Amino acid sequence: MRHEMHRSDQPCRERITRRRMLHVGGSGLLAGLSLPRLMELEALASTGEQAKAQACIFLFLEGGPSTIDMWDMKPEAPIEIRGPFRPIASSVPGTFVGEHCPLSARIAHKFTILRSHSHTDNGHSTGYHYLMTGYKPDFADGETRVPNNVLYPSIGSIVSRELGRRTSVPPYINLPHPMRGGGPGFYGSRFAPFVIESDPVQPDFEVKDLRLVEGVSRERLDRRRRMLDAFEQRDTGRPASGRAEAMATYYEKAHTLITSPEARKAFDIQAESESTRARYGHTSLGQCALLARRLVQGGCRFVGIDHSGWDSHFTIFPSLEKDMLPHADRAFSALVEDLDERGMLDSTLVVMMGEMGRTPRVNAAAGRDHWSMAQSVIFAGGGVKPGQVLGATDKQAAYPVTDPVSIQDILRTLFQQLGIDTTKTYLTPLGRPVPIVNGGRIIPGLV
């Protein structure tokens, strides 16, 4: 039924590209010639629009960060709202941030705080999916298994599809484990993230199975692969099932990863000096941020870091003060400064947010609950005008008092900065058109 996916009302460029890509996909992706061809086609698929950013590092604070204690302090509010933390001055006159983000405060002129992000999905898995895709999920919160064809592709998968690979480093990477809302949805596993299932803060961190096996030289691996390609050509012209076909695309990516020196270099966090590693902090988020910088240097387009532990319904303040805020503050500020010093900040967009904010009113268990109505989002680099505070919330940081900024606004702005044509539409396997971003506008004043 494949041919029915291409409706005549699709834009010409899109129609040709998809058909060609499918053709490649169907006729044995393991063939040595197919990779350059594929890259060429993927290059065709992207638009050539002027990109401000080459890559994006997405720090996802999973569980919902308490941005009222970080970026949107309400010192005038009653104690049960403002909490125990005080605001401190930042490098930008008039901009105050939470006292446990001192390192970020010193570089406030290098990033921008958006205080008026707001949406209405208060669930973790649904909010995560909504945030990463811009589409309301078709499943209930907490449900883990959903058929692919009702799922939408995540930001990273879209970036991967639109921009393709720059190098042998996969264009879309998740660390230190998969992002729950970060899947490829109906785009299919070809655009799934490469997941580094290992935490770079661990001393024995290594991306498994990347180093050539003892006794197998590069030549021998290539020879084996040529044999495998030749062996499998038996199936030429015969469409295999989706899953089996997907496996073939993974083989191709896996082979490229193993054989390329630049890929192994990108993953080699041990090559960083101890002072650099310490600067980011010896924490999961810190070392993930550092590895993300290496991955971007190596050519990755979108690094999604899933940092969990922000869902503090109980006694939130000690946990924020001792762990969450110092870790995030150090990791974020080090990343921005490091990128800046290396001249990479202009071409690397850094975004830090979670699936929701937290309730302004501290609950009976001294925690804060889910609050999607208001969250502050941090943007740096990638063409973002720095040193600003955009939007505002009410006296309790409960609702935006300026125009609320939706997740679609954030996605559209992010895609624009990466030079992705946001007017594109892809069809689901059953033929339903799904635009890359579901509405939204460029966030006023951000870029």
Added chain:
Amino acid sequence: MVQAVAVLAFAIRAQAEIRVSPAAVVLEGPESSQQLLAWSRPIDGRVRDATRSVQYEAADPRVASVDADGLVLPLSEGKTEISIRSAEGAARVPVEVIGMVRPKPIVFDLQVIPTLTKAGCNAGGCHGKAEGQNGFKLSVFGSNSHADWDALVKEGRGRRLFPAAPERSLLLVKATAEMPHGGGQRIDAGSLGYRRLRRWIAEGARFDGGGASPIAGIEVEPAQQILLAGETQQLRVTAVDAAGARRCVTVEADYESNAATIADVTRRGLIQAAEIPGEAAILVRYLGHVAVCRVTIPRPGVQFVRPPEANFIDRLAWDKLQRLGIKPSDLAGDAVFLRRAHLDVIGTLPSVEEAREFLADASADKRARLIDRLLARDEYADYWAMRFSDLLRVDRDRVTAPGAIATTRWLHRQFAENRSFDEFARQVVTAQGSVAGDGPAAFYRVLDTPDALARSISQLFLGVRIECAQCHHHPSERWGQDDYYALAGFFTGVTRKNLPTGQMAIFSRVGSDLPHPRDGRIVAARALGAAPAEFSNVPDRRTVLADWMTAPDNPFFAAAISNRLWAHYFGRGLVEPIDDLRATNPATNEPLLSALADHLREVRFDLKAFTRTLMNSRLYQLSSQSDESNASDEQNFSHAAWKALPAEVLLDAIVEVAQSPEKFDGWPLGYRAIQIWDNRMPSYFFQIFGRPVRASVCECERSNEPSISQALHLMNSPEISAKLRDRRGRVRRLADSALTPSEIVDELCLAALSRFPDDRERTVLLSAFDNGADRRAAVEDALWTLVNSKEFLYNH
């Protein structure tokens, strides 16, 4: 002469009739409405919807109006007639309008709630959320009408309703977006819903006006229809009350398609078929009742040739494929069948000797005999004990190692002795004794509340997911909170006691009925859709549930396990997800599912007999090769599926092919992965290939999604590499033997793929031996190639 009469009769009939339903209309009350359906004359045996192509006219436009879509509205009391005309003929429908002068008062839960539901006010994303929306909270889908009435009438400082000037009520000005409303405009001013809400407010916003009786069910017309691409079909929905009175609720019901890309449906109940052949179920909801219209869009112009039928499965499968115009693939070859049958039944590859023997066997019944042999093998019990350990949540961390071992051993014996599945289920449901003893009592250690047990047992054995009903009425099912707590009431007697040995024992005491969480009312224990249970002289309430579950007339039990087994052998359930059976999630082939359930009852829940029937069908033995006509078919089984090997089976297969055993930590050498009861045993291989952690009774926990990590591991890991070059392994043995390269390649292919290579493949594999390559390296490379091929990695 005879001919002339016949022609004349035909002409008269054609002239006179177009079929319209209903035959007569009674409209009661100002907000009533009646959808008319008009039908074309049959063409090729198919009647098409003409509702929007005929002309309607009301004889007395003061009494009733009718629009171009066939919707009749009341205007004043009296009688009139609607005339319907088209090129094909004409019809008349009498209309009577009553209850306009002194309309019956509006009843909140029967008339206001559906209006709010239709407008989406009480949806889970809006005011139906647990915390409501901007201070206004409704129960989700109107499941708690008393709370909703309070919210509208009493809360919000009484601003929400304004009986003195109903149209100024916040409810109406917000819903019509006359005043800014976060949810936008939900109701058109002047619409039926609007007028009903306004009249309800004007009448004093009473909860129970006594003006309508609860409905007993809804009917949808048509219940099934064949559409061609681009065609439409209007639905008509009728609510029937306990006394049998009928009223049209077409404009009030909610509609949803389970495959909108095949056929979508509008808020008005108009189905629109897209360009893609296939099937869709249109779900209709009204006041907690559901009905389904099935739509088939056949592939045009297919000449369907029915293949032979081995048993009833084939007959029913071909029926469906014929209707859709999809050709089934050819029969799979012997080698493919051999490998598929082994992997499906015993999770184990055929050995080289078995493959040689089967391929050489020329007897006609060799496939049937192979099925019998496989079902008698020891690995059958290993494999199925493993699969059911997932479902019974044999998680070492929850039930302790002795508990996990005991349950695994018990499971193994059930499958080895081919325990009938009704008896199996009874033993699980009524399990007692030590968790480490001989039995499935550990299940009650993992699931330790009546709630959790009701949910899990229902999903596991009945294929009914009632967890939604814990908090509110199931949005697409008939189950409400009462049903949920009534089912949980069977498990209230289960008692857990810590033994001096450190183990736990499960006892049964006299249980008690549970209170409803909302109002504390005691809900009598009863099974789903059954009468309240009778517990006199019953020491263990659970036995009553087990009796009901395994009774021949139980509507869920046989279908649920049939679907589960079907999904295992065919790669996809007739219903998906496989444990979510409900009217609103119909099987892709309902007659087949019900025939399978009947068959299972006929063979008295003998799983081996049932499996034999599945595997002897031609459908099971079809090739996975597809052609243009059926490549896109994923739900009608026109070709065999490519099934990912479960993590344990894949590891065993690699071990078997390389003849290099895996040493599992803490296990004697030689144990196979499918025999390992310890789900927590750390294993990178199991982790990346999706071994479940047994956190739920859902089969869906076992992931079969491929990943780049899997590819990396298979092609470039020290672990797999070590297997290929094992000093005592197959590669070394073959390399050091006197066999020719060609003979070696034969054996490798037989081991990995259960077949001989064809000429081209042989040339490819022999190239490893070219140019005086080291023989060991050459054999290793050839086997590497086979192990990394799709054909090896999938069961197809």
